[in-house]
Amino acid sequence: MNGKVELIREKLQEAQAVVIGAGAGLSAAAGLTYGGERFRRYFGDFIRKYGMTDMYSAGFYPFETQEEKWAYWSRHIYYNRYDQPAGNAYLNLCRLVRDKEYFVLTTNVDHQFWLAGFDNRRIFATQGDYGLFQCARACHKTLYGNEDQVREMVARQKDCRIPAELVPRCPVCGGRMEVNLRCDGNFVEDGAWEQAALRYQNFLQENKRERMVFLELGVGMNTPGIIKFPFWQMTARWPQTFYICINLDQAWAPEEIRDRSLCLNGDMGPVLEALAGRREMG
Numbered sequence: 001m002n003g004k005v006e007l008i009r010e011k012l013q014e015a016q017a018v019v020i021g022a023g024a025g026l027s028a029a030a031g032l033t034y035g036g037e038r039f040r041r042y043f044g045d046f047i048r049k050y051g052m053t054d055m056y057s058a059g060f061y062p063f064e065t066q067e068e069k070w071a072y073w074s075r076h077i078y079y080n081r082y083d084q085p086a087g088n089a090y091l092n093l094c095r096l097v098r099d100k101e102y103f104v105l106t107t108n109v110d111h112q113f114w115l116a117g118f119d120n121r122r123i124f125a126t127q128g129d130y131g132l133f134q135c136a137r138a139c140h141k142t143l144y145g146n147e148d149q150v151r152e153m154v155a156r157q158k159d160c161r162i163p164a165e166l167v168p169r170c171p172v173c174g175g176r177m178e179v180n181l182r183c184d185g186n187f188v189e190d191g192a193w194e195q196a197a198l199r200y201q202n203f204l205q206e207n208k209r210e211r212m213v214f215l216e217l218g219v220g221m222n223t224p225g226i227i228k229f230p231f232w233q234m235t236a237r238w239p240q241t242f243y244i245c246i247n248l249d250q251a252w253a254p255e256e257i258r259d260r261s262l263c264l265n266g267d268m269g270p271v272l273e274a275l276a277g278r279r280e281m282g
Contacts (some may be wrong), residue, residue, distance in 0.1 A: 004262060004264045005264070005271060005274050005275060007262055008244055008246075008262060008264065008271075008275060009275055011213055011242055011244060011262065012096065012097070012100070012213060012215070012244075012275070014211060015100065015211050015212060015213040015242075016101065016207065016210040016211045016212065017100070017101040017102070017103075017203070017207035017210050017211070017212040017213070018097050018100050018101070018102040018103075018212070018213045018215055019102070019103050019105065019203070019204070019212065019213070019214050019215065019231075020093070020097065020102060020103070020104045020105065020106075020215050020217065021105050021106070021214065021215065021216040021217065021219055021227035021228070021231055022104065022105070022106040022107070022108055022113075022217050022218060022219070022227075023106070023107055023108065023216075023217065023218045023219035023220055023227065024107070024108060024218060024220065024222075025217065025218020025219065025220065025247055025248060025250075025268060026089055026090070026093075026106075026108065026112075026217045026218040026268060027087070027089075027108050027110055027112060027218070028218065029087075029089040029218065029267065029268035029269040029272070030086075030087020030088060030089035030090055030112060030269070031087050031088075032080060032084065032087065032110060032112070034054050034055035034056045035053070035054035035055070035056075036054075039052075039053075039054055039055055042075065042079050043055070043058070043072075043075065045159075045160055046058065046072055046075075046160055049160050050160075055076060055080075058072065058076070059073075059076065065161070066167045066176070067161040067162050067163070067164055067167060068160055068161055070153055070162050070166065070167055070168070071153065071157040071160050071161050071162045072160070073179060074149075074150045074153030074154050074157065074162065075153075075154055075157070076130075077130045077131070077146070077150050077179065078150055078151065078154045080110050080130055081110055081111055081129075081130035081131050081150075082131075082147060082150065082151070084110070084112075084115075085115065086112060086115035086116040086117070087112060087116075088269065088272075088273070089268055089269050089272050090112045090113060090115070090116035090118075091116050091117075092272040092273050092275070092276035093116070093217070093272055093276075094116045094117050094118055095276040095277075096272065096275050096276045098117075101207065102122060103122050103123075103124070103199075103200055103203040103204075104118055104122055104123045104124065105124050105126065105200060105226075105227055106123070106124070106125050106126070107125075107126055107127045107219075107223055107226055107227065108125070108127075109125065109127055109128050109129050109130050109181055110130060111129060111130065111131055113125075121199060122199075122203075123196065124196040124197060124199070124200040125196070126182070126197075126226055127181060127182045127223075127226075128179070128180040128181040128182055128187065129180055130179060130181075131145060131146060131147060132144060132145060132146060132179070132180035133145075133146045133149070133168055133177045133178070133179060133180065134177065134178055134179075134180045134186075134187075134188040135170040135172065135173060135175060135176075135177060135178075135186075135188070136170070136175060136176040136177060136178040136186060137170075137173065137175055137176075137186060138186040138187070138188050139170060139172055139173040139175070140172050141188050141189070141190050141191070142188075142190065143180050143188060143190050143192075144171075144177075146168075146179075149166070149168060152166060153166050204234070208234070208238045208240075208241075209238070209240060210240060211240050211241075211242075212238070212240060212241045212242075213241070213242050213243075213244060214231040214234065214235060214241060214242070214243045214244065215244045215246075216228060216231055216243070216244065216245045216246070216247075217246050217247070217268060218246070218247055218248075218268060219245075219247065220247075220250060221250075231243055232253065232254055232256075232257060235257045235260060235261070236256050236257050241260065242260050242261070242262070243257055243260060243261040243262070244261070244262050244263075244264075245261070245262075245263045245264070246263075246264045246266065246268050246271055247263075247264075247265065247268075248265065248266065248267060248268070249265050250265070251263035251264055251265045251266075
């Protein structure tokens, strides 16, 4: 473990550019877990009423009414987006790359990169943001900040329901609103999303001949086509690049890039602390 951490540190120090690919494992390492004691603490009433087991599967629960649905979702958003400071894993990662040319590609929707101080123009959150609402039918491409609405829903909900007048409605068509999360074909990619996508592609093209490190953190196999597979493919195509994967029991690389890869199975929290110079690995 110590040897791999030191080698990762060396590769990052040598890198002229770093592309961070972050999945759910990074937020879990920062304390934003979706199950266990944290879920029981915040959602005991929903567990008793609906038999829910964790926040991830609860997001697909077939609520009978919009009042019930938004009672759950407002609380889910509140505890994962608004009532959370930047986690130490994100803060340490920011310390690690802040003096580098870097770009962040993430499937996480909890806004942690922004809270930790990463540059807004160097983040591409491909799957949306808990802090934004959109028309459920995508009748137009505007996204709406939801903090005031969410806080009011949380404050006024009772018996796992919100008052009917708080159910969000599309200001254009009058239909249902949804959280801006990529879960169907109606996901809204607004102008800011498109600009972030373009900045990411430009960063790759500008640095593909440089010593670039692809640093993959906590990416599983739910959506490997967004981060994992492209990182492998670009590492294979661009000889100056190096691939690093840190994950809990899921760190590996294909044979074709094994000689330019370093995979570390372990808890990301202590590893990022060590890399940022804030602790020694035991």
